[in-house]
């Protein structure tokens with residue numbers, strides 16, 4: 001991911017230096033117009049914006065601890081983290097006189113630099129104004145989601161994690177069942193696209209219902225979804241397939257059903273799930 005970020009900025013005419021713990025990986029970017037540096041101190045001293053893309057904020061702190069001059073530098077950490085780690089990193093850099101933006105990349109490396117790429121950014125609005133154009137070069141859908149530095153990671157937990165990863169995992173369970181019964185890839189593709197279209201509209205309906213608190217429906221109730229989830233769970237598990245994701249969905253629906261929300265919309269589960 002770091003290589004995709006550096007290459008894209010260099011391709012767009014920015015002056016880019018790269019530091020990596022394993023120096024040959026930084027050197028491999030030289031062909032793309034990126035200057036590989038062995039010293040993190042040298043890399044940071046010459047930079048207005050430092051994009052940090054490691055596996056954890058702790059790694060980034062460990063590496064940046066060697067930097068001796070932070071004047072006029074803003075760091076944007078774009079690796080995986082938590083709302084709390086964003087607050088900690090902002091405070092740690094603030095003590096050293098550096099600005100901080102917290103970023104979450106909601107794209108794959110091959111989407112970096114495209115109109116569909118997206119980096120979700122949280123933190124001080126004046127820093128976002130300064131670097132918005134640069135961040136938007138990395139992904140056309142990038143946006144500033146909150147002045148609160150925790151905002152990007154809250155959205156990441158909500159959607160990249162709780163939604164996208166779980167949905168994709170559920171998809172693999174479903175596709176394994178279909179494939180295992182000899183359904184063709186063409187048939188699987190057609191039904192897949194139909195459900196992706198349904199998700200596109202229905203998830204927004206769910207978000208609106210949660211925001212308004214209105215869970216009325218004349219379309220499909222919690223009871224209807226619960227019945228469907230039970231049938232699916234039985235089909236998959238009786239054939240020996242993993243059905244963990246639909247099993248978890250069934251539990252949530254059952255909890256809503258038990259709380260008297262049987263005739264409400266799918267979104268009504270929110271009333272049971274909130275702490």
Ligand SMILES: NC(=O)c1ccc[n+]([C@@H]2O[C@H](COP(=O)([O-])OP(=O)(O)OC[C@H]3O[C@@H](n4cnc5c(N)ncnc54)[C@H](OP(=O)(O)O)[C@@H]3O)[C@@H](O)[C@H]2O)c1
Pocket residue numbers: 001002020021022025053054055056059060062063078079080105106107108109
């Ligand atoms: N790949 C994606 O689709 C994607 C999407 C969104 C977000 N991200 C985030 O981007 C970050 C990097 O992911 P990736 O896919 O690029 O993984 P990766 O290819 O494994 O790169 C990890 C990077 O972190 C460095 N690193 C690991 N441990 C370190 C340490 N103790 N000290 C210093 N540097 C250390 C590695 O250095 P070495 O080269 O020396 O090992 C490497 O540069 C992750 O936080 C990931 O969640 C990735």
